[in-house]
Amino acid sequence: MSIENEIAAPHLKDDGQRHRAADNVFQHVVELIDSGVLAEGAPLPSEREISETCAVSRTVVREAVLALSNKGLIDARPGYRPIVRKANYDTAFETVDSVVSRLLMQPGGIRNLFDTRIMIEASLVRQAAAEAGKNDIAALQNALNANEAAIDDSERFYQTDIAFHAALFEVPQNPLMPAIHKAYTSWLAPQWSRMPRLPDRNRSNFIAHKEIFDAILMRDPDRAEQALRNHLAAAWTQVEQSFDES
Amino acid sequence: MSIENEIAAPHLKDDGQRHRAADNVFQHVVELIDSGVLAEGAPLPSEREISETCAVSRTVVREAVLALSNKGLIDARPGYRPIVRKANYDTAFETVDSVVSRLLMQPGGIRNLFDTRIMIEASLVRQAAAEAGKNDIAALQNALNANEAAIDDSERFYQTDIAFHAALFEVPQNPLMPAIHKAYTSWLAPQWSRMPRLPDRNRSNFIAHKEIFDAILMRDPDRAEQALRNHLAAAWTQVEQSFDES
DNA sequence: TGCTTCGTTTGGTCTGACCAAAACAGATTA
DNA sequence: TAATCTGTTTTGGTCAGACCAAACGAAGCA
Structure with missing residues (x-):
């Protein structure tokens, strides 16, 4: 409970681009998918779990998940666990x-x-x-x-x-x-x-x-x-x- | 402060489809845009204001705004007021x-x-x-x-x-x-x-x-x-x- | 074995708070 | 008068903690 706090440190305004914390979480999940840790069809970790591993609040996680869902990377029916969705051409449309x-x-x-x-x-x-x-x-x-x-x-x-x-x-x-x-x-x-x-x-x-x-x-x-x-x-x-x- | 509370009433599980409150806010803003109340290029009402008129928490408003942004209906650079974006063919792509x-x-x-x-x-x-x-x-x-x-x-x-x-x-x-x-x-x-x-x-x-x-x-x-x-x-x-x- | 039951997990929502940056208005200066 | 500086207010971004209802899961019952 000492090392990982660097990530949460909110004091530095990152170089050029504006990065909302949600973007980091978004990216994090994307990498989980790309690396195969989260296979197609697998459910995402719970929001609370992600918020813990990324050292952000659940609010931020929700935003990221919503973005993931809107971009068609995951399938998030309300009430259910989000499912990793294979990126195929249909979802693009x-x-x-x-x-x-x-x-x-x-x-x-x-x-x-x-x-x-x-x-x-x-x-x-x-x-x-x-x-x-x-x-x-x-x-x-x-x-x-x-x-x-x-x-x-x-x-x-x-x-x-x-x-x-x-x-x-x-x-x-x-x-x-x-x-x-x-x-x-x-x-x-x-x-x-x-x-x-x-x-x-x-x-x-x-x-x-x-x-x-x-x-x-x-x-x-x-x-x-x-x-x-x-x-x-x-x-x-x-x-x-x-x-x-x- | 009595009539509009019907909307917020959370007790009824709407007929067939799942409706998250965020969807209602989303729809509400869409209608504002379609009806011309919010012209192209106009900034959205503040989140707090929307949360008041829609009788929902700011959390929900944020979700709706994020969804609007992801779908390209508004232009939400971080830190700035979201701007209504004209739906043109470019944004679709x-x-x-x-x-x-x-x-x-x-x-x-x-x-x-x-x-x-x-x-x-x-x-x-x-x-x-x-x-x-x-x-x-x-x-x-x-x-x-x-x-x-x-x-x-x-x-x-x-x-x-x-x-x-x-x-x-x-x-x-x-x-x-x-x-x-x-x-x-x-x-x-x-x-x-x-x-x-x-x-x-x-x-x-x-x-x-x-x-x-x-x-x-x-x-x-x-x-x-x-x-x-x-x-x-x-x-x-x-x-x-x-x-x-x- | 198959079905019900009941505690647990989890997503959806709310409240209220804090911070930094943006917007604004007013005072100051050239 | 116009441009610039300054302080206050507003607003988005984030956090923490809480509650509810539905989904999940495992134990218990038939």
Whole structure:
């Protein structure tokens, strides 16, 4: 109870940067995670314990834990012990969720997001048309079949629709892409859900999917891109209509 | 001092969801911002004041403020009054910064991110080639000129290089795109900065820029995309080399 | 073995206090 | 009058100790 007190010594204003004590605790926990002392899924030490080992008050520990939670490094459901969370690409998008939803509120926000999606997915289908392997084709075929089988069940159609696009995002075998797709669907879902589900719309959407797939099969990037753009443009029109109605 | 106490009443376990008191304060401040009571750039009420109006302790207010800060809704430099921050697309990317940097550490992380950039920018130059307006062309031409003029000044070349790509991201007139570009450059900058700056590399990079620009000028999407891909692939090779050396 | 029970741990909140830095207002000076 | 210095007040950052309710865990019971 003599050595470790240096840490708590509050008299020195650290060189250039402002360091709140919470930042140190934050860093400390991060290092625990990086060094493997705290494995993925493991619960953090209790707040009281951390406050002891870091020689700070529990207030500070709470701040650090909250920051950890907000940054998606740990999973802190209220009432439960915080759990160390593996840093994957999905969590990155989840942490921006609240900001994004605010951005989508402002005029044109949804359109802007949707446009980037068109952009990415256009590039995606081009690439798929150029270099999709057998497995990719098979996955797309399966997704397409499931989509066709669900034409009369709007709820299932919605799911298989998403799954078809998801299959596209799998083609580059880049773990970022599925995360991006997930983010798009979750952010744009509120707009989709207000659309009426009509079987003939399902049919036309399925046809659009099929055109994309066929173009990929024929290794025709231009046609694939065009089909994709038509498809998404049509989807946007439907969303806009449901906006006008409300 | 009688009515508002209902809020503080801690006896009822709210229906389904867990609500920490901090969430209420969080929400309260968010509404203050949305309703315009707190304009952009305005300082928040003091913690003590908020704790009074919300009938909670300062502890809770601090937690809420910290959460606001972590989500990028306010700008809370330590020691200063928190400032309401306009929700723009840049802040969205900034809030993921710490998570992303951790993701980039893991094997292949940088490559995966870089690949998505190639994807987006490929789509970008295609679009530019297809529908860039006079202003876009002029902006690109200016950026290209500045780039050429800086060939012998590696530091300035680096800046104009970024500026050229930035001009590309401006073409769609989608406010998300410049933010995306900014995020890419800031995340990939650490890799770039370790590269040796050689004038002949500058020259070849400039030539690559010129090829992209010329293809756009000739409204040739395929050539533009190919030039862009070659350019970025070469850039990646350079990065890889500097990796091997270290 | 499976389930209930009851003390313990732990997160969430509150109170009240202290310090140093920032903001402010007033006096002083150029 | 404008700029500067100075002292007071406000405010954020931190601490200590306390209470509650829910989660946890182990002992006890069926």
